[in-house]
Amino acid sequence: MNKILLIIQREYLTRVRKKSFIIMTIVGPLLMAAMIILPAFLAKWSENTDRKVAVLDETGWFFEKFKNEDHLSFYYVFGDFDKEKEEALSKRGDLLLFIPLPELNVPVSAELYANKQAGLNVTSYIKSVMKQTVENKKLLASGIDPDIIKSSKVDINLVNIKVDEAGIEKKSNTEVEVGLSIFAGLMIYFFIFMFGAQVLKGVIEEKSNRIVEVIISSVKPFQLMTGKIVGIAMVGLTQFLLWIILTLIIVGMVQLFFMGSDMASMQLPEAQAGLLNPATQSEGSNPMMIVTDILGSINLPVMAISFILYFLGGYLMYASLFAAIGGAVDNDADTQQFMFPVSIPLIFAVAMSGVIVNQPDSTLAIWMSMIPFTSPITMIMRIPFGVPFWELGLSLLLLVVGFTLTTWMAGKIYKTGILMYGKKITYRTLWTWLSAR
Amino acid sequence: MITLEARNITKSYASHTALDDVSIEVPEKSIFGLLGPNGAGKTTLIRIINMIAVKDVGEIWLNGKPMQPSDAAHIGYLPEERGLYKKMKVGEQAVYLARLKGMSHHDAKTKLRWWFEKFEIGGWWNKKVEDLSKGMQQKIQFIVTVLHDPRLLIFDEPFSGFDPINVNLLKTEILRLREEGATVIFSTHNMASVEEICDRITLINQSKNILSGDIHQIKQSFKTHTYQIRYQAPRNLLLPANKFEVVNDMKKGDYQEAQIKILTNDTANVLLQQVMQQAEILGFNELLPSLNDIFISEVGNNNGL
Numbered sequence: 001m002n003k004i005l006l007i008i009q010r011e012y013l014t015r016v017r018k019k020s021f022i023i024m025t026i027v028g029p030l031l032m033a034a035m036i037i038l039p040a041f042l043a044k045w046s047e048n049t050d051r052k053v054a055v056l057d058e059t060g061w062f063f064e065k066f067k068n069e070d071h072l073s074f075y076y077v078f079g080d081f082d083k084e085k086e087e088a089l090s091k092r093g094d095l096l097l098f099i100p101l102p103e104l105n106v107p108v109s110a111e112l113y114a115n116k117q118a119g120l121n122v123t124s125y126i127k128s129v130m131k132q133t134v135e136n137k138k139l140l141a142s143g144i145d146p147d148i149i150k151s152s153k154v155d156i157n158l159v160n161i162k163v164d165e166a167g168i169e170k171k172s173n174t175e176v177e178v179g180l181s182i183f184a185g186l187m188i189y190f191f192i193f194m195f196g197a198q199v200l201k202g203v204i205e206e207k208s209n210r211i212v213e214v215i216i217s218s219v220k221p222f223q224l225m226t227g228k229i230v231g232i233a234m235v236g237l238t239q240f241l242l243w244i245i246l247t248l249i250i251v252g253m254v255q256l257f258f259m260g261s262d263m264a265s266m267q268l269p270e271a272q273a274g275l276l277n278p279a280t281q282s283e284g285s286n287p288m289m290i291v292t293d294i295l296g297s298i299n300l301p302v303m304a305i306s307f308i309l310y311f312l313g314g315y316l317m318y319a320s321l322f323a324a325i326g327g328a329v330d331n332d333a334d335t336q337q338f339m340f341p342v343s344i345p346l347i348f349a350v351a352m353s354g355v356i357v358n359q360p361d362s363t364l365a366i367w368m369s370m371i372p373f374t375s376p377i378t379m380i381m382r383i384p385f386g387v388p389f390w391e392l393g394l395s396l397l398l399l400v401v402g403f404t405l406t407t408w409m410a411g412k413i414y415k416t417g418i419l420m421y422g423k424k425i426t427y428r429t430l431w432t433w434l435s436a437r
Numbered sequence: 438m439i440t441l442e443a444r445n446i447t448k449s450y451a452s453h454t455a456l457d458d459v460s461i462e463v464p465e466k467s468i469f470g471l472l473g474p475n476g477a478g479k480t481t482l483i484r485i486i487n488m489i490a491v492k493d494v495g496e497i498w499l500n501g502k503p504m505q506p507s508d509a510a511h512i513g514y515l516p517e518e519r520g521l522y523k524k525m526k527v528g529e530q531a532v533y534l535a536r537l538k539g540m541s542h543h544d545a546k547t548k549l550r551w552w553f554e555k556f557e558i559g560g561w562w563n564k565k566v567e568d569l570s571k572g573m574q575q576k577i578q579f580i581v582t583v584l585h586d587p588r589l590l591i592f593d594e595p596f597s598g599f600d601p602i603n604v605n606l607l608k609t610e611i612l613r614l615r616e617e618g619a620t621v622i623f624s625t626h627n628m629a630s631v632e633e634i635c636d637r638i639t640l641i642n643q644s645k646n647i648l649s650g651d652i653h654q655i656k657q658s659f660k661t662h663t664y665q666i667r668y669q670a671p672r673n674l675l676l677p678a679n680k681f682e683v684v685n686d687m688k689k690g691d692y693q694e695a696q697i698k699i700l701t702n703d704t705a706n707v708l709l710q711q712v713m714q715q716a717e718i719l720g721f722n723e724l725l726p727s728l729n730d731i732f733i734s735e736v737g738n739n740n741g742l
Contacts, residue, residue: 006536014525169540210520214578218537219516363617421518434453 002228003219011202011231016238025239029246036247037254051095053121054088056081056417058101065133072122076081085113097126106134133199178357184307185381189350192314192376193343199319200335202228203326203414206327212418221415225327226407229319233312240308299386306383306392313399314376317406318342324410327417328425328433347372353381370395372402409434438465440589440620441486445530446495455481456492457644463589463620463637467610470631470652471624472728473641474736479624482641483593487514499589501631510539514585517594517624519578521566528562531581538585543585552580556606572603579607590614591622596630608634628728629705633661638728642736655738656725659734662699664708665725667692670716681708692719 015021054077057063066074077084081098088096096113110130112118136146203225206212215224285384325338349368356365360382369387375395379387416433417425441463448456456478463469484490486497488509497504499511510554522530528549535545553559556576566574575598583590590611595605615621623631638655640648662727663684663705668674673686674695680703688694693716699708705723712718726734 003537006533010533014522205522209523210516210518211522213489214514214520214534214581215517215537216489217512218509218534218539364712365704419484419518436451 004223004230007219007224007227008231008234011228012234012238015198015232015235021235021239023244025246028239028243029250032243032247033250033254036251041254051118053095053097053126054084054124055099056084056098057097057099059099059107061107061137062099062130062133066126066129069125072125089113095122099130106138108134142360156409173338180303181357181360181381181384182353184303184384185257185350185353185356185377188307188314188376188380189346191236191311192318192346195232195315196318196322198232198235199229200322200326200339202232203306203323203418204329204335207327207330216360216418221418222411225320225323225411225414225419229316229407232319236311236315237308240311296364299388302392303383307380309396310376310380310399313372313403316403317372317376317399318346320403320407320410324413324417327410327414328420328430329417330425334425345371346377349374349377352378357385358385366391370398372399377397413437439463440465440467440499441622442498443482443486444496444498446482446485446497447493448478448490449483449493454644456485458495459641459644459646460495461646461649462502463563463622464618466615466618467636468615468621468623468631468634470635470638470728471622472626472628472631472638472639472732477626477641477720478644479626479641480593483516483591483624486591487512510585511588512555513582513585513590515578515582515590515592515595517597519575521574521577523565523567525566526571527564527566527577530566531577531584534581535584540585548584549580552584556580561605568667571598572600573604573736575599575603576606579610583610583619588594589620589622591624592622594627595623595625596627628732632728640732640735648731648735650727655731656728659731660723661726664696664697664699664705665720665722665724666694666708666712666718667720668712668716668718669693674712674715676708676711681711696724 050071050073053072053074055062055068055074056077056079063076068074068080073270075289077088077096079087085096085098095118098113099107099110102108107130110126112123112126137155139146139149206215206224212224217225300313321342321368322339325335325342329335329338352364352368356368356378359365365378365382367384368374369391375398379392379395413430416436423429439462441461443459443461446456446459447456459478459482461469461471461482471479471482481490485492486504488504488506499508499712525533531549532542532545535549536542540548550559553562558573558576561569561573561577566577569577582592590610592599595607607696611621623635625631632652638648638652639646639649666674667689669692673693674683674697674704676683676697680699680701682698682700684696684698686693699705709718709721
């Protein structure tokens, strides 16, 4: 037992001390933090520039219709187009909105001149005001009071409520769930391959360095294999933990030092928020509130614990198979030959993600979340939509049975394979090793 | 006292038999040569002794008791396929391998320092293995093999890849370890490399034990009563053809050298008397067959050549 600990320790320390590990640990949170902070930061930053728009309205329809907003103000000019354009652009750096007189029709086109590209919030505000104005005029021309139309408008707010078996109703927000579901599934897929590949690489390294026989004269091959797998699993968990902590620290620091405390209460312009995420338009446009919303609608502790458990289970399942492949083969070409069939279930699970999120409770989804080869990905995708605890428990139990079985099988192949050099390995050979006493 | 005894070991793989009823006896403080051509089954036997491979039939006894898994700590094994982690530092790696053998961190470090001083490689401690030459790496491997003071040392093709200077260094160290009480097993197909230091040998061919025993007795039993004489004379020796066979007689610089086989039961004295009448003898010695000769003749017989 003591020797297994030594192996775990070596596997862990040599990897954690590597430059690539340290770089990944720092770059990961930076990317995550950037993903969280950047949209809000950009929105705030673009909003902060004050813009003035000179309106040259030949139709006269829009006089006094444009209202000043927080960082956007309007003034009206009545001169010659060329002169006004030159004055607005060159002398004051403003924008010029030119609404030409249409020959026949109502004014539906306009031109916006600027030295610097006008922001999305500017253009969408102008558009919405013009649209509103023209529509109102047309309604009036047809004898309809725009106020009647306004008062007849309703906002339909469809709330998805999931009723579980105990009859407890829960508000749910499908878009957020789909996002989280696919994100979590992809992460598990990515991590299983990333850390599984490290196991494969480690085994091949020991075999091609010819150190393996030196080591297994002191410890059993199975101890060496499991020590390596556990050591690398701990590297993975360390990386998760550091990522989470560092991401929180970076986000916190950026909030504190660069954006001030008002970031949390910051408002995006209505139109922009609507464009970015139509689903949340009715719930207010605060980006922090969107995050809070995500956190609120899903059972996060269950999700987090399941994520760790399914990562570990799936990793153990596949890492042992990868170790067996590494032990059996001599070169990269052979590795590919065996890697592909082993990876198929994982790839299949990811390929089916669209089907799973559409119908998380379908028979296919339930079966895939039970079979240990696909369950780490499929089950983690189902959890945001709510999964009964007995299904979760059964799936985890099957996963434990699954990785015990693959580890046992892998141990047999590994133990024979690591001492074989220069032999072409076929499925037949593997079967002989597997069925050997 | 017998340190290691393998009794009637048989091991079969799916397609072939690697060992067929092979037995060896290794006396305490001896140097034992396990000899045989490539593919004879030497490495399989060594792996069975190290409990890396599992025997089908037979028993392994160590110090008068059936071998236990815990006995691995008393064996120092240098496999034929040997190497080190390339990216790890020398000292760190040596400590790791020693601890896997059951040494404490402190003991491993102290002993390693001692060995590193002895081999004058103290400056390598913090170097990465990949920065060392092959010969340097082999020194490290040797140190790691003997570091935990094993009572039984097993070397599988120990001298392959070593330069002559390191081969000598190793031989000296191995002989010294034997003086200090260790028992040594060499497994090799390179007879010349172990001839001078082995006490006993076992010859394995095609999975079977074909010859075992004390190396001097074996050489005696294979001797052909051939003698080598260096002499000075105006012409070649003339000997009665019914009693002696002149295998070879040729001029070497300012003297002649002849190999003469005695065909009867006569002693060497009879030969010398004959030669003395014809020439002035400069040197005389018996030619014993080399292990290589015995090996080739035995393996040849065995393979029906």
